[in-house]
Amino acid sequence: MIYFKKVSKIYPHDSVALKDVSFEIEPHEFVSLVGRSGAGKSTILKLLIAEERPTSGSIFFENQDIGFLAFHQISKLRRRIGVVFQDFKLLPSKNVYENVAFVLEVMGAESKQIKEDVPQVLKLVGLEKKLYNFPSELSGGEKQRAALARALVHRPEVLVADEPTGNLDYVHTWDIVNLLIKINSLGTNVVLATHDKEIVNKLKRRVITLEEGRLISDEKKGKYLI
Amino acid sequence: MFINLSRIIKSGWLNFRRNIWLSTATISVFFLALFVVAALFVLSFATTHIARTLEDKVDISVYFAEDTPEYNILDVQSRLLDFKEVKSVEYVSRVDALETFKERHRDNPLIQASLEELDENPLLASLNIKAYEASTYEVIAQFLERAPAGSLVEKIDYRENKELIERLFTITGNIKRAGVIVGIILSFIAMLVAFNTVRLAIYNERDSIAIMRLVGAGNWFIRGPFVVQGMLVGFAAAVLSMLVLAALAFAFSERVDAFIPGLNLLGYLKTNALLIMGVEVGLGVLFGGLSSLVAIRNYLKV
Ligand SMILES: Nc1ncnc2c1ncn2[C@@H]1O[C@H](COP(=O)(O)OP(=O)(O)OP(=O)(O)O)[C@@H](O)[C@H]1O
Ligand SMILES: [Mg+2]
Numbered sequence: 001m002i003y004f005k006k007v008s009k010i011y012p013h014d015s016v017a018l019k020d021v022s023f024e025i026e027p028h029e030f031v032s033l034v035g036r037s038g039a040g041k042s043t044i045l046k047l048l049i050a051e052e053r054p055t056s057g058s059i060f061f062e063n064q065d066i067g068f069l070a071f072h073q074i075s076k077l078r079r080r081i082g083v084v085f086q087d088f089k090l091l092p093s094k095n096v097y098e099n100v101a102f103v104l105e106v107m108g109a110e111s112k113q114i115k116e117d118v119p120q121v122l123k124l125v126g127l128e129k130k131l132y133n134f135p136s137e138l139s140g141g142e143k144q145r146a147a148l149a150r151a152l153v154h155r156p157e158v159l160v161a162d163e164p165t166g167n168l169d170y171v172h173t174w175d176i177v178n179l180l181i182k183i184n185s186l187g188t189n190v191v192l193a194t195h196d197k198e199i200v201n202k203l204k205r206r207v208i209t210l211e212e213g214r215l216i217s218d219e220k221k222g223k224y225l226i
Numbered sequence: 227m228f229i230n231l232s233r234i235i236k237s238g239w240l241n242f243r244r245n246i247w248l249s250t251a252t253i254s255v256f257f258l259a260l261f262v263v264a265a266l267f268v269l270s271f272a273t274t275h276i277a278r279t280l281e282d283k284v285d286i287s288v289y290f291a292e293d294t295p296e297y298n299i300l301d302v303q304s305r306l307l308d309f310k311e312v313k314s315v316e317y318v319s320r321v322d323a324l325e326t327f328k329e330r331h332r333d334n335p336l337i338q339a340s341l342e343e344l345d346e347n348p349l350l351a352s353l354n355i356k357a358y359e360a361s362t363y364e365v366i367a368q369f370l371e372r373a374p375a376g377s378l379v380e381k382i383d384y385r386e387n388k389e390l391i392e393r394l395f396t397i398t399g400n401i402k403r404a405g406v407i408v409g410i411i412l413s414f415i416a417m418l419v420a421f422n423t424v425r426l427a428i429y430n431e432r433d434s435i436a437i438m439r440l441v442g443a444g445n446w447f448i449r450g451p452f453v454v455q456g457m458l459v460g461f462a463a464a465v466l467s468m469l470v471l472a473a474l475a476f477a478f479s480e481r482v483d484a485f486i487p488g489l490n491l492l493g494y495l496k497t498n499a500l501l502i503m504g505v506e507v508g509l510g511v512l513f514g515g516l517s518s519l520v521a522i523r524n525y526l527k528v
């Protein structure tokens with residue numbers, strides 16, 4: 001479903017984020033991306049939604065070459081992928097409900113469907129009491145859960161989560177991880193970037209380990225190596 | 227498609243309302259810009275009025291020798307009317323001239339008395355000629371000095387006032403031209419300032435615009451609400467400037483009238499209300515929308 005072929009990414013000022021990274025993600029897989037800070041996890045996610053273009057190599061989503069998408073095709077690609085950004089990226093001038101609804105509006109969903117789905121998904125992440133709060137009125141963990149709700153609401157084919165538990169306590173962390181597992185079991189690809197050793201070890205799913213931009217291991221039932 | 231449009235409009239309205247302080251600031255700048263345009267309307271009306279009143283006062287009179295038969299004078303009149311540069315030719319017979327003279331000096335017993343003593347009308351018949359443009363007076367004067375009219379003419383007062391008339395027309399011409407130039411420059415500056423406030427407002431939203439792109443919003447879905455917002459700002463500012471203009475007109479109309487006689491400000495605004503309103507609202511909405519459209523271009527590249 002997703003193919004990285006010898007992908008390198010060099011940011012301006014010769015900052016090498018990825019070097020010759022190749023892997024393939026099958027439909028329905030749950031993949032954890034691990035590695036130290038600065039290893040290149042977020043860069044992989046940015047390449048996947050065409051926020052950045054690879055310096056060399058190619059990336060395919062099904063049979064589409066993501067590196068060479070036309071402008072309007074990029075929007076279409078992004079609607080098929082739900083993303084929990086490391087820095088949340090909630091719209092500050094919209095409340096929680098509107099932030100989540102926005103994704104459905106973008107896709108042209110019926111108003112009736114929006115009114116049903118949005119409260120439902122917000123309940124799922126435990127934000128049913130914060131519907132009309134603005135992002136600036138939320139705690140770090142609440143923002144993270146709002147971002148997760150937004151990534152889920154349109155039932156994307158791929159869910160990409162960049163440190164979705166970074167600001168959460170133990171109980172909430174496992175709520176979220178269990179939610180990801182459930183979503184995956186319903187058929188959605190999940191790509192989880194994390195530092196959390198405990199999560200990775202308990203998941204017993206595929207683990208891709210990065211170190212300084214290189215892929216150093218890729219195991220079917222992996223453990224946190226570093 | 228329809229559902230998108232209604233969402234775009236709704237979202238634009240919501241942004242407008244939520245950022246009411248920003249909207250107010252932008253409206254104020256737009257208001258000033260549109261008010262400048264409205265003021266230019268009034269100014270151009272006033273200068274045209276002043277110029278026309280001055281020009282209207284200018285004419286030349288030809289006086290005919292005492293024994294000129296009336297049909298000769300009427301013949302000259304009809305020849306003059308054949309010139310397309312000539313606006314009007316008024317014939318004043320000797321009798322008429324005397325009547326007017328008497329009427330004008332009704333309160334002066336000395337003149338009345340001396341007129342009584344004369345047994346013959348001392349005044350000459352004349353033609354009062356008005357032209358559309360000052361430059362043609364020279365041609366008219368030359369025509370009158372030539373035969374066949376020349377032999378009948380006693381005196382043309384244009385020769386005495388020539389310099390004054392020409393200077394007057396230069397001045398009125400300059401007033402009109404200066405009005406247009408100042409108008410264009412001021413409108414240009416006003417629009418530039420207004421556009422810049424929109425640019426700043428959108429610059430403020432650049433992060434949000436990038437986020438919308440990242441969650442898959444198409445360009446029109448992002449641009450649309452900003453364009454709607456810009457149009458709302460333009461509309462509100464246009465209405466405001468109309469209201470202020472009307473209020474000022476009501477408050478100062480009489481004083482203006484006293485200052486420049488015959489300048490009916492209120493009347494002008496009333497007869498041209500639809501035109502001014504159309505221009506103001508049209509300009510405001512168009513410029514507001516267009517400013518957003520242009521200003522957002524740079525931020526849609528993520
Ligand atoms: N826009 C950028 N310009 C220049 N260098 C960048 C840019 N974004 C990332 N980098 C660099 O690329 C490398 C990889 O960054 P990336 O964000 O992918 O790391 P990460 O694995 O997500 O780290 P973390 O766990 O801290 O989020 C880092 O060295 C970083 O400094
Ligand atoms: Mg990261």
